[in-house]
Amino acid sequence: MRWPRQMMSLLFVLTLLAGPPIVLLSLVGAPIQGWPTAAQAQEWVQNPLTEQSLTAALTIAAWLVWLLLAYTVTIRMLTRLSTTVSWLRRMPLPTPWQATAGGIAGAAVFGVSSHAITAPPPPPTQPVAAGTFGDADNPRSSDRDLLANAGINVTGGWLPRDVAEQVSAAAALVWLRRRRSYRPHPPGPPSREDTDLAPLPPTVAAVQAALADSTPPPTEPVATSTGSSPLNRPTVGEAFARAGVGLTGLGAQDAARGLLVTSLLAGRHHPAVSVVVTRAVLAGLLGPIAESLERRLPGLAVIDHLTQAAEFFSGKHPGHGLAGRNQAHRNTQERTNSPGPTLIVDAASATDNAETLASLATASAAVAVLARWPAGQTWQVDPSGRTHHLDGSGSAGPRMCVLTQVTATDLLTVIAHPDPALPEPGASSPSRNPALAGRSPQWKAAQDHPVRFGNDKRRLQLRVLGEPTLLLDGHPVEVRRTAALQVLVFLAAHPDGADTRQLTDAIWPGLPRRSLTGRLYTTLSDLRATIRSRAGATLIEHSDDRYRLDPTAVTVDLWHFHHAVRDATTAVATDATTWKAVIDAYPGDLAARRTWPWLDPIREATRRHVIDAHAALASASPDARQALAWLQAGIRIDPYNADLHTQAVSALITLGDHDAADHLREDYTRRLAAAGILPTDTAFTTATLTGQPAIRTR
Incomplete structure (x- = not known):
């Protein structure tokens, strides 16, 4: 029943617009009845506050107020009219095949039966904006349109669903790596300042939140990665021609960024190079941060000209360690029969090296030229990622992932190596077990100190x-x-x-x-x-x-936990009771099994307090078996932490149980592999668990 309210609003606005002029004209007359004479002006200067002058001033003020109101209403009407016209222009019209199918379906509906069919009302549509499924061009699109597009609109771009899932998986892997790399230290205040607890960029959070709603797979052609398993090396869109594609239009640069991010995400589980790009193109796509990301993005090979690309594909390129990576690429390609990397070049490279580019196209997953390409297909890309062939037919091509510079940089954060300029998490010396080193410090016996709500009178x-x-x-x-x-x-x-x-x-x-x-x-x-x-x-x-x-009015278990952490931090003497209280106050992870994007930093900070407490108890324990028990309890809290496993393996070796140490080491390596951490990532873990010098990887 919205139309009665809309009608009343319209009548009210018309009354405001028409009422004041009618009243003023009937009571006072026209606002201006000729210009004043010199004698009238002189008289007004001598005696300004007369009844006539005050009436004229009030009349003019009333007309000015009415003009301001009329101006505001006019601007609002023009804005709404412009929005409606823009929406009608962007509203997709049915193709001839769709119109024919619709006519046949309509005839079938009206001709099959005369019985009325009652359909359930459609669910209410939610506003479509950044971080949602749907069409960025049409915020009023129906649910059917949203399912047809099957992508995610973020601030500054559009991602196909499978790319969004790759982003979400990579983001989860970032937090697993942070959990693995954390080195426990003596318990500190509840508010931690660990550098690696910074939340992921807002674009990543928007993608994770949008994926919380289940949506069917895409039904329109999408130029992106394919393949059901994230461990399979997918291609970068079967829609790309082997001869390569030129990208033009307002969305060409955004589409090239989308292709860059899509290809790197698709190849993040493999040691092979996923993208080969010229340095000039990378600088144009990513801006000032390109030089920093160039050294930190796995699977990215940056070249100065196409001759280097040819040498790279042939395994003869000597610079930047690409030869070894190329050999790994060839070995992986032979094992998985996967296509080569994606090649992104500019117009000058394509024009000056047409024959070289044509030969490289046969060994690449996709070749994109940021200009019209006479030797191959050319697509015109609009800002929403939709493509049209510039071959005279004007036929529509696949929809591409499009990303602005800021959005692409945000998404690349989840697959880039950590910045070496930043300190490592838990950079302070990890707590080691002094009992295993032959030292037995004095400590008080631990007493049970559980956090209870029984004496609290708050309901x-x-x-x-x-x-x-x-x-x-x-x-x-x-x-x-x-x-x-x-x-x-x-x-x-x-x-x-x-x-x-x-x-x-x-x-x-x-x-x-x-x-x-x-x-x-x-x-x-x-x-x-x-x-x-x-x-x-x-x-x-x-x-x-x-x-x-x-x-x-309310008591919160997390506040009790923080109180226990604060007590352990401010304790004057080394007291195992305070550390035990921290452990007892922690029944499980913060909001367990919830995937809210804002939760990860707070959840990890809370978990680290408990890990610190277990490591501190193990370090203070004079008995090696008791220390091992505390370490094993800590591993149950965080089964991905490398430092806890290192200490547990050392404790088992000290106790002479080498078989258990080997089993623990193997189980940990399998757990990391199952989580999606590359073998190159586990090199650090293996070296640490065997007592060798640690080799930091991503």
Whole structure:
């Protein structure tokens, strides 16, 4: 029933526009009735505050207010009209085949039966914006259109679904590598400053959030990687011609960035080179950061001219260690029968080396020239990634992944080697077991010190360590909205509270904030109403645009955990009881099994406190078997941490159990391989576990 409200709004606006002029003209007359004479002007100067002059001033002010109102309404109408016209221009029209099929389907519907068919109403459409599935050109597209496009719109580009899944998998692998590389040190304050706890770029978070909603695979041709298993070396789009493709149009540069990112993501599980690109093209695509990323991107080979590319493909290139990598590429290619790398060059390289480029095209997964290419196909790419053949037919080609410079750089972050200029995580000396070195420090006996809620008189309890649960008098309270549960966990992790911007950016990353304020208010209102009706209390306080959990109404297990960490940090003497209290206060990972993008840094920081406590207890234990037990307990908390495995292997060797040490080493290597960490990554792990000097890899 929206049309009655719209009609009333229209009548109200018309009344505001027509009413004041009618009243002013009927009561006062025209605003200007000729210019004043010299005598009238002189009289007004001598006596300005007369009844006539005041009436004229008020009349002029009223007309100015009406003109401002009329101007505002006119601008709003023109803006809405322009938006509607732009949308109609971008609305896709059916092709002749689609029109024919639609006519046949319509005839079938009206001719089969006269019985009425009641169909369930379609689900309400959500606003399509950055970080969502759908068509960036048509924010009012239907659900059917969104499923047909089967891609993700992010701020500054569009990604096919399989590329988005590669990004999400690579992001998860980043956090696994950080967990593996962390070196425990003595427990510190709850607020950690580890450099590798920085969150991933916002574009990555937007992709992860968009993938939370299940969507069918793409139905339109997409120039991207294919292949069901991430461990298979896929091609970069079967739509690319072997002779290569020229890219022109407003989206050519963005499409080249998309091809670069897609190819590197597709080959990230293989030691072979995935992309060969000229230095000039890479600088144009990535800007000032190209030189830094050139050294840190696995699978990327940068050349100065196509002659080097020919030498590279033939295995004769001597520079930058490419010969060895090329040999690995040839070996991998022979084993997997996969195509060669993607080649991206500029117009000058293609024109000056046409024959060389043609020969390289037969050994490449794809060849892209950033200009019209007379020797091959040329596609015109629009900013949304849709392509059209410039062969006179004007036929549509596959839709390409398109990324702006900032967006491409954000996505490349998840596959780049760590910056060597940054300190390594946990750079301080790892805690070693002094008992294994023949030292037995004095320490107090550990006592059980579990965190309990039994003596707390507050009726509401929020548990976020493990499965997030809100309890009232010990009984779970149903939180109907997933966003409401996110709000509770987010505020539990931020006791000082969060404002509207922080909440919307965390829960709905990538979406325009102006469209989310109402959604946040609805979520909070529903949550408050639920708590008020069940407990008669206010769970969330709102003051100065900041929301926070009321500490007088709810007790939070994460806050108890931070209190235990603070006690262990500020303890004057080395007391195992305080470290044990940290472990007892940790029943599970923060919001276990939840994949909210904002959660990873906080979850990892919380986990590291527990790892530090286990390592500290193992280091202080005078008994080697007890130290091993603490290390094994720490490994159960984080089965990917290399330092804990190193100490556990050393403890087993010290105890003479070499078979158990070998089994632990092999199990750890298999676990890393199953998670998708390359054999080159496990070189550091193997060296560490065998007591050899550590070789840091990505």
